[in-house]
Amino acid sequence: MKHSTFSFMWLVVVILSLWCGPVTGWAQDGTPGAIDTGDTAWVLVSSAFVLCMTLPGLALFYGGLVRSKNVLGTLMHTAIILCMISIVWVLLGYSLAFGPDVGGIIGSLEFLGSLGVGQDAYPGTGIPHLAFMVFQLMFAAITVALITGSFAERMKFTALLLFAVLWSVLIYSPLAHWVWGGGWLAEMGALDFAGGAVVHISSGFAALVCALVLGQRKGYGVESMVPHNLPMTVLGTGLLWFGWFGFNAGSALGANGGAAAAFVATHIAACAGGISWMGAEWLRTGKPTMLGVASGIIAGLATITPGAGFVTPLPALVIGLVAGALCYAAVILKIRLGYDDSLDVVAIHGVGGFTGILATGLFASIGAQGLLYGNPGQFVIQFVLAVSTVVFVVVGTFVILKVVDLLVGLRVSSEDEETGLDLSQHSERAYT
């Protein structure tokens, strides 16, 4: 017994040293620059901001929109995804996304287990590699959590766990590599400042596939599915907005003018989105609603994300105004088409992200030039970025859902759905 324990320990030591080998080599290849304390402070704080977007921000935003029998199940989706994807990212996801490039398609396994991700500066920045890794971790987590809005109130919990891990490893990590990790889209010159394609198109179109594959909630269009607590949703909106400054301005990876530009563009687009959605629904239904303003704010934020660091205030205003009305129109279209994207992930993140990627190709003027600044080629590249993201995500998500369905089944039973996720999946109730 003792002998076998010793052998096991020996094996672990050997494996660890094998991992450490090439990693030391990486550190020696690139000469790490100096750490900038201001940049490091900003990126670490921004990482915590993005955490706050996911939990409690997104959790409350979604939690308020479901019926009271499903609120804990909905909060649970976001909370457990944050926990799980963080671990997946540290163990494997980060290496696939940001490890040394293999053929423009994927990162190598060099940073498996985050070994060798240390305190030296990440190439091209003044922040420790660890800070960069954890900042990116928060993006990986929220992206998967965003998708959960589409299958709210009916996904089996085991299916959710499996889907989240597979999707993060097989879809998110490669996509992040293509756009941000030196992959083929990055080589092409695609612009995605903070994740219009990587985060919003990807979660939005994954959400579309999820809504179509899982099908409508039981009683959709017949029973009342009125949001059970809109103040909760508004609280979530505020926390998302607050956290988004870390998401977008933090993506400058430094405490500098680029961060300030992204910060300002983000705020303007959020405000314009809220006003624009409210105006559109006021014209259409005769009443401005709180949920409309909240939804418009998020639409504005999602849409400005890819261009945040590339555009000046006035284009940000235009982008926000377009985002609010367009995403509202996408919600109306959803109702007409009859698919049950329960919390409108497609309309807000999918349509918003797609629009934002194209808008970046039009309006970019800081550090890059868009079509309106004499560079039509950028618009074409942005179009390729948006479309290839959609195609990859739609196909990949469909395959993953089919595999998960075969393994554990995607939906809760009809009886459990009637009871609600809180009692049927978790044996607890939010309001007693």
Added chain:
Amino acid sequence: MKLVKAIIKPFKLDEVKEALTEIGIQGMTVTEVKGFGRQKGHKETYRGTEYQIDFVPKVKLELAIADSMEEKVIETLGKAAKTGSIGDGKIFISDLSTVVRIRTGETGEGVL
């Protein structure tokens, strides 16, 4: 004895209670209820999806009274609960055969 059930607008509850107390009513039971009559419901819109809400929130009052109080209670309650617009509610009156005070076991009008 009579059992009076009244369905009224929730915001009228305090006014009705005051008025009934003034004419000597010493107890009542109040329940928050939902229902519809000719008022029908209203529409709610969430992100463009319209819901017809048929059941409107109301308050139900229940009180047991002596036969002699019937007319006075109807008049007082009706006056206090009235706004003149649709949805003011209704008063239902039925005969009540027995009332028992649980603490003492007494029965009859004296219990009211």
